[in-house]
Amino acid sequence: MGAFQVDLKSLMGQSSTEFLASSQYFILMDIRLPRIVLAGLTGAGLAITGAAIQGMFRNPLADPSLIGVTSGAMLFAVMSIVLMGVILPSMTAFFQQSMVALFAFAGSMVSIYLVYFLSKKAGRTHIMTMLLAGIAITALTSAISGIFIYLSDEQQLRDITFWSLGSFGGATWTQVFIAGPIILIGIYKLNTYCHSLNAIMLGEHEAEYLGVAVEKVKTGVILISSLIVGVCIAMSGIIGFVGLVIPHFIRLIKGADYRFLMKSSALTGAIFMILTDDLARTIIAPAELPIGILSALVGGPFFLWLLMRSQKEQWLL
Amino acid sequence: MITVQKINVAIAGHEIIRDISFDILPGRFTVVIGVNGAGKSTLLNTLSGRNKRFDGRILWDKLPLHQMDIKILARRRAVLSQQFSPGFPMKVYDLVEMGMMAINEKVSPGDKKNKILQALNEVGMLRYKDRMFDTLSGGEQKRVLLAKCFVQLSDSDHHIKYLFLDEPTASIDIHHSYKILQLVKEKCHRENYGVFAIFHDLNLAAQFADQVLLLKSGELVYSGSPDQMFQPDILQSVLGINSIVQPHPILGCPHITTLPL
Numbered sequence: 001m002g003a004f005q006v007d008l009k010s011l012m013g014q015s016s017t018e019f020l021a022s023s024q025y026f027i028l029m030d031i032r033l034p035r036i037v038l039a040g041l042t043g044a045g046l047a048i049t050g051a052a053i054q055g056m057f058r059n060p061l062a063d064p065s066l067i068g069v070t071s072g073a074m075l076f077a078v079m080s081i082v083l084m085g086v087i088l089p090s091m092t093a094f095f096q097q098s099m100v101a102l103f104a105f106a107g108s109m110v111s112i113y114l115v116y117f118l119s120k121k122a123g124r125t126h127i128m129t130m131l132l133a134g135i136a137i138t139a140l141t142s143a144i145s146g147i148f149i150y151l152s153d154e155q156q157l158r159d160i161t162f163w164s165l166g167s168f169g170g171a172t173w174t175q176v177f178i179a180g181p182i183i184l185i186g187i188y189k190l191n192t193y194c195h196s197l198n199a200i201m202l203g204e205h206e207a208e209y210l211g212v213a214v215e216k217v218k219t220g221v222i223l224i225s226s227l228i229v230g231v232c233i234a235m236s237g238i239i240g241f242v243g244l245v246i247p248h249f250i251r252l253i254k255g256a257d258y259r260f261l262m263k264s265s266a267l268t269g270a271i272f273m274i275l276t277d278d279l280a281r282t283i284i285a286p287a288e289l290p291i292g293i294l295s296a297l298v299g300g301p302f303f304l305w306l307l308m309r310s311q312k313e314q315w316l317l
Numbered sequence: 318m319i320t321v322q323k324i325n326v327a328i329a330g331h332e333i334i335r336d337i338s339f340d341i342l343p344g345r346f347t348v349v350i351g352v353n354g355a356g357k358s359t360l361l362n363t364l365s366g367r368n369k370r371f372d373g374r375i376l377w378d379k380l381p382l383h384q385m386d387i388k389i390l391a392r393r394r395a396v397l398s399q400q401f402s403p404g405f406p407m408k409v410y411d412l413v414e415m416g417m418m419a420i421n422e423k424v425s426p427g428d429k430k431n432k433i434l435q436a437l438n439e440v441g442m443l444r445y446k447d448r449m450f451d452t453l454s455g456g457e458q459k460r461v462l463l464a465k466c467f468v469q470l471s472d473s474d475h476h477i478k479y480l481f482l483d484e485p486t487a488s489i490d491i492h493h494s495y496k497i498l499q500l501v502k503e504k505c506h507r508e509n510y511g512v513f514a515i516f517h518d519l520n521l522a523a524q525f526a527d528q529v530l531l532l533k534s535g536e537l538v539y540s541g542s543p544d545q546m547f548q549p550d551i552l553q554s555v556l557g558i559n560s561i562v563q564p565h566p567i568l569g570c571p572h573i574t575t576l577p578l
Contacts, residue, residue, distance in 0.1 A: 201407070202401070202415065205398070208367060210418045211419030255405075255406070255407075255408075256405035257411065
């Protein structure tokens with residue numbers, strides 16, 4: 001599938017030496033495969049992060065963008081695109097992409113640091129303050145991003161738009177090897193919080209009564225989540241929707257038990273992302289749709305349908 | 318035994334609890350009574366380990382409270398909160414199961430299930446185990462939460478368990494109030510729980526309490542048996558009410574008839 005036809009039949013027919021030398025092999029192994037792996041990792045990472053953050057905030061509308069991670073990454077990425085164009089106009093595309101990724105990651109870390117420490121008072125993280133700080137940081141960084149976008153030239157504007165809509169187009173094995181361990185370890189660590197998140201659903205005090213060290217959990221969830229999201233954004237731009245909706249999708253089907261919710265969000269997120277990326281590559285081949293557009297375009301209506309269905313069932317009860 | 322020695326609690330510069338000392342004894346039902354703002358909830362929060370900022374000493378079976386790990390504490394005491402709402406819809410069984418979080422690693426899955434079903438049976442909610450918690454009435458919800466407290470304290474070590482109740486009968490009808498308090502009382506005697514409860518209903522307190530603490534403006538003004546505490550002049554000075562106290566015709570405990578101010 002995709003702009004370049006890798007034909008399974010012709011692959012089977014070839015002897016292995018022929019195959020290894022062919023351009024089909026190259027495309028499959030060095031372009032398609034890392035792309036699929038990265039899409040899966042990103043989908044899993046974003047979905048489980050969404051679930052964890054919703055649990056920590058006890059708010060079904062929470063997602064990583066709410067605590068300022070996304071907009072911080074956006075600002076730094078935009079900054080790097082525009083400023084690098086001024087300072088180093090002759091850089092290679094690869095160098096530029098790497099810099100944008102690095103900056104985006106730094107941006108998400110800086111903004112989460114600000115939000116987290118603004119909301120920490122007397123050793124406790126105030127969830128309400130954190131939400132508001134997240135909104136304020138988002139507004140501030142968006143405004144500054146706006147300034148840079150206003151100052152950018154035609155090409156830079158295209159780069160910014162492309163980046164902010166997300167894509168796995170440039171996926172390489174290097175990216176997979178950098179992002180993979182961080183995302184996988186992050187997913188594993190977040191999943192160990194599933195019992196604690198279940199307890200936090202009952203309220204922070206109730207969780208403490210049950211023996212959960214709530215502050216430790218909050219710190220862990222925030223740090224690991226922003227690490228995962230920072231890496232995802234750095235590698236493939238801003239991909240919304242997955243983090244918010246996949247956990248709800250699971251909740252609507254199987255309930256809100258985090259022991260199940262976390263794992264299955266990660267799995268479903270990965271599958272959803274790989275399928276959507278397949279679609280993004282093929283639907284208008286040889287061109288590509290940005291994944292951010294498609295994931296919302298495909299997932300949105302489906303989720304609405306699910307929502308309507310579950311509401312009807314509740315009326316019937 | 319929980320020994321409270323001269324504790325003071327100040328929140329945002331205001332003194333809420335002043336120089337309070339008393340004991341919570343195992344197998345005994347201790348009730349604290351006072352007007353709104355007297356410091357009852359703060360006292361409960363401080364004893365149960367939620368509020369960590371206090372002066373003075375609280376010893377849990379000779380161990381200072383501030384040295385107790387949050388998980389160890391969770392195995393030895395449970396709290397029945399006044400307000401409770403889970404963030405997401407949840408099954409009764411799953412909710413009670415959460416009570417076992419701190420002792421999870423110590424029980425086998427089969428034992429765990431037995432304990433949950435037994436606790437639900439004790440509170441008479443077994444047949445509701447697959448219902449969603451938020452579809453239950455207030456009285457039924459309280460009983461489910463009580464079952465959650467029971468499984469939380471079901472660890473079979475030899476430590477004494479404590480149960481804290483924050484107005485367990487607030488907004489609960491009188492039938493269910495009796496049901497809940499009788500369950501607690503029975504558990505208190507059979508399993509030797511130390512119970513510490515905040516009450517507003519004087520007659521329920523007179524019928525169930527072994528020890529009554531009267532709190533006024535953050536100070537423990539009187540403490541003793543219901544017979545000693547429920548006297549018109551004491552009730553007037555602590556709660557500001559006029560009353561007649563007679564022996565209960567059947568139970569023999571004090572029966573308080575309140576009068577207009």
